[in-house]
Amino acid sequence: MLIWCWVSVLNAQMILTGTVKDEANKNLSGATLTISKDSVSSILAYAISKSDGSFKIRIDNAPEKLFIKASYIGLTTFKKILERKSQELEIQLRPSSEELKEVVVKSEIIQRRGDTLSFSVEAFKDKNDRVIADVLRKMPGITIKPGGQIYYQGKPIQKYYIEGLDLLEGRYSLANENLAADDVSKVEILENHQPIRVLDSLEFSERASLNIKLKNDVTLSGTAKLGLGATPLLWEANVTPMLFNKKRQFIASYQSNNTGKNVANQVRDFSFNPGGSTYDIAKTDWVSLLNPATPPFSQDRWLDNNVHLASANGIQRLKSDLDLKLNLSYLNDYQQQQGSTQTTLYTPQDTVSISEVLDNRLFIKNVQGKATLEQNTKKNYLKNQLEFNTYRNTERGMLQRTDAAIAQHLSTPFYGFKNNFDLYKTFGKQLVRFSSNTGFSESDQFLRVRPGQFEDFLNAGNPYAESLQNITSKKLYTDNSAGMTKMLGKFTTTLKLGVALQKESLTSDLVLDDSDTPLGNAFQNDTDFKTSEVYLKQSWRFKNTSETWNIRLGVPVAFKAFDLEGSNAQALDAFVFEPSVYIQHKLAAKWELSISGNLDYNFGGLERLYPGFILTNYRNLQRYNAPILEQVTQNYSTSLNYRNPIKRLFAKASYSYGKTKNNLLFGSQIDPNGTSILEAVVRDNYANSHRFNVEASKYLSRLNTSLKLNASYSISEREQLLNATLVKNENTNFNLNGSLESELSAWLSLTYSGSLMFYNSKLNNSELQQLNTQQHNAEVFFYPWENQYFSLGGEYFKNSLTEANRNYFLNLSYQYTFTKRKIDLKLSWNNMLNTENFINASSSEFYIIQTRYVLRPSQVLASVSFNF
Template identity: 30%
Template sequence: MEKKISLFLLIFFSILSFAQKTVSGKITDQDGVAIPSASVTVEEPGKDAILAYAITNSKGEYKVSFTSAEPNVDLKVKAFNQRPLTKQISNSDQTLNFNMEGEATEIKEVQLKTKLITARGDTIAYDLKAFDSKSDRTLADVMKKIPGIEVNTDGTILYQGNAINKFYVNGKDLMEGGYGTINNSLPKDAVQKVEVLENHQPVKILQDKVPSDQAAINIKLKNSVTMTGRGEVGTGFGDPWLWNVKLTPMFFGQKSQWVVNYKTNNMGEQVENEGNILAFGSGWEGRRINAAQNDWLNVETASTPNTPVKRYLMNNVHYLSANYLTNIDNKKEWELKANANYTNNAVEREDYRETTYQNGAKVINSTRNNFYTDKVKGELIFTKNAKKGFFKNTTSFSQFWNGDRAVAVREGRTGNESVESPTSSFQNSLSTIIPWKEKMVNFKSFINYQDDRQTLQISPANYMQIPFKVSADSIGRINFAPGSIAEQRFRLKTLDTSHSANISFSTKGWTFTPQIGFDFSSDKLDTNFDGLAIPSDPGDIQPDFNTPAYENSLRFTEINPNASVGVNYKSESWSLFANFPVNFNNIKADDDLRGVSKSLNRTTFTPNIFAQYTFASFWKASVNGNISNNFGDIQSAYAGYMLLSPTGFNVMDPKNPIPQTTTSSAGSRIEYRNPLNNLFFNVNYSLSDSKRNLLGAPILDPTTGFTLMQYRDQENHSKSNRLSVEVGKYFPKFKTNASVSYGNTTSISDAFLDDEEFKNKNNSQTYGFKLNNTYFSWMSVDYNMSFSRTKQDSRGGTLGINKGYNHNLALFFYPIENHTIGFNWDQVNTTNGTNKYNNPFYDISYQFSWAKKKVDFEIKWMNVGNRRVFETYDLDGQFNAIRYTRIQLRPSQVMFTVKFNFK
């Protein structure tokens, strides 16, 4: 590992050492008048390759940095109505001014050609038409093909491997991070270009003061006022009758924007997550969270396969959302945003598993689930984002009425399981930045209150056969009375608050921000368990569930006064931001029911730093490091037994201290993006070490698969290092975008099982390749491939080596104008030793486009081979087991769909 780090740092600093050649100066005409927007390029003599480039500003000034091993380079200057000039210069730092001679340009024929990719400052613009194919209809269809940009399966957009921090349409942030709806439903024909705003600081008053390492996406529409949207209505043949409806009208104006979205289907398309927050903006804007339940209690859950969701999702979903933005002042500085969504979803899932433990014991179980989701969310946001001040207040409310069901069969026994889980959640986030002379004052406040109620029932209770630690060296088993019902009740009230104030001083590119803050959180946990246990065998026990040992009445409080100093620097080449916080942690866990009282008082220093250097126009190099502390939460402090799952009880020893985790991490990154030759790549390396004071020590009954989870007071570590490389290039001549990627991750963690301490080591390697081509007028192709190899070593040596191969091939043929024939092939293979399972899926489609009305008529046959189950092997390092899984899939189905644009 040390060799890898040394090699990477050697390459990193070698590149920096060659990146010190800078040429700057001023470009003027014959009269000495500055020439703006002149291009200055540096090339190696005799080679038609641009090393670096710059554009002069309004004063005619330029500055260009480059890297070359040649003793001399060519510097070329071009400007409209000026005679181009070329001068060979030495490979050294220097200042050069140029006077250009006027030269009238005779335009014989005017042809407007849009460049595929253009760059200006920190903005890279992509012409959407250069990357789309005849089969593409929405923005998301095309975004996946743009070099340097990826779209994950959950809809998250990545630029150069990192998530974006904002998603704008015509410069406005309507969706506040939940951009999946627009990305999936905005017609590509409404879009002029996609802009990537590199190093984007969304808070205007902080621009040029507080740098950012994240990029943003701005969708520039063809018209400043646009009424558009996308709709689909489909029906299909299957069991049951199938439907798919999508209606998403949109309006984007200069003063207001809105999107209304209704989607419903039962044919396996996951639309309910479109409203999830995928971009979280800047921490100066306050806090943004995806409201979620505290899911402590769970039924046994069937596995999901590593395939596209549409292959296995048995759903019946209705999702309705509305987003509205309007300016409420004449200067268009103040914005009001109102967002709301409602989800009603029912999902079925089924699997079969064979788990083989290292001692040869095999446990067979199957699970059939029904998951019911019923939730509503509303949000109101007031924002002022101007050069002279910032204000943002976000108020949101969420309500869940969820329920889960399971029928589980384990070693011939059947259990009916259910969880009811209503939850109420409220958040308010406020942040304001006020200019004060040459300084800035920032106040932030965040309040979150949540009330979770959950009830888990298992019937009959004797389905469970849970191991139990009778004494230090004796293990028994709990047997429940036949026909009885086991019930675990749970309630958790959570209050989190965070308040801070800071003042910023700026001078010569540096910004210093001292801050004081006060964080407070309080959790109140109440639980109890009902059940009837009976003795059966001599080794079994008969616990009394009415004792305090099976109840919790715990209050967990955290008080954290804190102080920090932020340091930021921004120049043409360098970006630096660092924070040096000191936290005064005061934590208490009190349970009067059993006389338990724990406390922790500790002062921690948790610095973090990021530095980025931009050089030679196309290169960026960065390093980062941080230390963080986590002192656990109420989920790791309760002392009464809780049945979190029907597979076994969880308990914390009252004598154990409050959990503590200290994580140290560091990383480096080299990035290259050249819009002149359409080449993008990045190399990342990171390592981390997490030190904990508590070690999980489960008691496993390998004959049944049930467990008792407990913890030891013992220092343990979890270490990992990761290397990733991605290279992408667009070939305009062949209308082809291709990329390759590689990742290598090694993790080592301490583990404990069956009174034996050991280490789990996991090494995984991944290889990826993506290609899309629209060269032929009669065909387009999209191909994604990934190969993975995972090796796990545990206490008994090598647990196994898993290999996985996935690919997706999408072919579209256009034999006649307005007619499209599609073929889709998903392949998922898994291999473990001599066990190999191949899972192919095929779809075919035919589409007729009524071009004049922009309406498509499609008939699609999915899962042509009617593959009903998915088979795979995987490794379980925690329990030293190999698991074979067979999962129920969607059957073959045929859909007829009408697709159209709104206007």
């Protein structure tokens, strides 16, 4: 067995040796030799000839054919295709007839080796950058969304590694926002990354992952910050130590503030599991308070909070390639929301206007955790992950309308847990795989509204003191499968057989005036919904030798049975075939084309099946006393990617089309007072959407400037019922976003971001009011001395509904740094103009909402911070 393994290693490894000479047979020193799979693929290995003209190149996992290129200034380039075997070459370069151009030799800040791009952190780092997220935002091709999720070339990354270890299991913002940039040497983008090593040559991945490379083998890093300010009394605290070495990683964090910073985003889960189970324990909010939509600017402008976050995360390598991970977090947040909304609803018969003044209090308590045991080798893969999630949330609200003052109280406790188990094991040339996913969740939700708003519908036109909506929902599921993967030459096939079972239950009742007697069957639910599924998933993958073509074809079939018990009892059996195809073609070293298409069947869950009315918020009643929802969706997309690391230019253009057929048509009955009743009727209908997107980013090294631009245009149309009238709704949306970060000189730097949005909605080809919005943010940094800076920032917002809808903000800050100890003293003055309100406009389908937010007052905060 040992001899066989040694022979396999030798077969996978190839060594090229030889000499490079000129036409006169003189040895050439400094000739560049590169190895790739073909003339357009990325470089696999390279070497520089020595003073005697000799070179030696070692290629691991060499393909059957190789392409070698040797070049030297002023001489012709040598090119040749080689067989996969160790050999010695004698290369002779002849004089070139082309006129030589000026050559500048410099160290590249972005390097590419195979499918890995390495970004030099030092090259992108500015004077005021402290954590790695500050630097990532400047790197071309990489985008950090407002919630913290990282995108590369328009797609979210699937893994965030630190020195090759996935410590945080999707909750990577905690590291991204606290890991000191000074401790990081490189940021690696792993294109087409397959995180399961045993599948590396078997299953293709179109997603990228990100890996943080540290400067030292043992690294103590992190952030510590303490701040105090006024008005009102302000505080901010952050203690986040980190330890990294080859066998152990640990991140602990305690953060607290009342300055408007939403640290809850740092424990958001961005896990991506392609091909995994679709069953999950996600929390369903059956009822809610009417909350203002999130405004399009930084939350610390308006979020009135008092938050505490504690988190502990550790990974320990027990033995070679066997890791134990623990992730735990606790969030306690109190938020106040104040403002008003002006909602305009367009119906075929009338236009309804609603004015509401909001004053909400939110109490959020969340505990979540994961325990993971994982072994990831080239021969075997084992992962068992136990996860739990609990919420103890309550909300209180006072809402003032022109005709009434309404008090609301909401309670939504929730708990859920699940266990995922995956085992992949090789037997000879075959890979056997087994997966099991089991979970349970329960939620008890309660909404009290005083006074009630549905006198005509609920109480024969008579006023009533209050409405009480009670809901209990439970979910239990298990999804188990076994399969096999086998390579057949250039093809790889996977066959997986599985069985999934799920049971959901919903009980609810609506009571008036604190009575023990519910309204009746029309306002009650006692429903069980059972789903059983037997599926057979087969996929084929083709990869040519040079890997310029990657094709994946999926041909899954499934038999699904649905059984609904209760007053709306029904059953449905369905045999579905959901084919999918993905084609990726490398047109050249810098160009890549991809095309995809798939057919999906979606059957509504219990949230679209309950027959009794539920008061979902103070002015909305809804039910789905109809057959099981059946949706058939076709999705097609194509994208063209360009990336040139040498010129630091990344670009992508894409188009997608979706068409959905529904058996149910959803309709709203909107009353003149703004209350609405949502129901579903049986009627086939279609929804279509088109989306075009172009994005580009470039780093100008001579100007120390990062430029990013994104433009998108979308069209969507669908049918719906408004006040018993069938209408066709068409929406068009154009967005243009851009950003610039530039270090203009040693004493001056600038950041800018801006966006324009044009939205238009039509009902039956009749145009509703158009909405245009724009926002601009700019900040200038002055460095009068090496260890000090002043910054002045301004923000401008405008929408087209009224001329008064303009907002201005101005901020000022000063920072002094003790260079030797790397301690920052910072004094910041936010909202210098003391802007008290912000008016935002948003639109969707048949309504337009203007929201006025009560903002945080002008405030001053002094803080001291340092990196470990």
